[in-house]
Amino acid sequence: MENFLENITLTDEEGNDVEFEVITKLEIEDTEYFIVAPIDDENEDAIALKVLKDEDGEEYFATVEDEEEFNMVNDAFETLYDEGVIE
Template sequence: MENNVETILLNDEEGKETEFDVLTKLDIEDKEYLIVAPTGEEDIDAIALRIDKDAEGNDILVTIEDDEEFEMISEAYETIFSEED
């Protein structure tokens, strides 16, 4: 996925399209992740998504369901953003 993406559109379970701001892209253990938050929402936690490939080799975004993987991403995100302060 390109590094200069600022917003993405995602569909929820009901097919409703929502715009998300891309907060950062992380490369961890040969995998790529996006940290996103709904555009214009102040009090909503960021969401971590893994960038995978579909059968045709196109980028797809997958929610993180493994607790250990989620913790690893959370720690990396917190480390990066605590260093910026």
């Protein structure tokens, strides 16, 4: 994935395009993760997405649903935030 994405547009389950602000990109154990927040809904929490590849080698985003993996990404994000690396 591109290194300096500012916003991305994703399609929700209902087929609607939703624009997200990319808060930060993390690389953990050879996997890329993006922390994103919806631009139009300030009440919605940020979400963690990971970059996967399909059978053709094309990259796509998937939500982090495994609790242990989510906690690992969240801990990394909080550490960077606490250290002032990201705002």
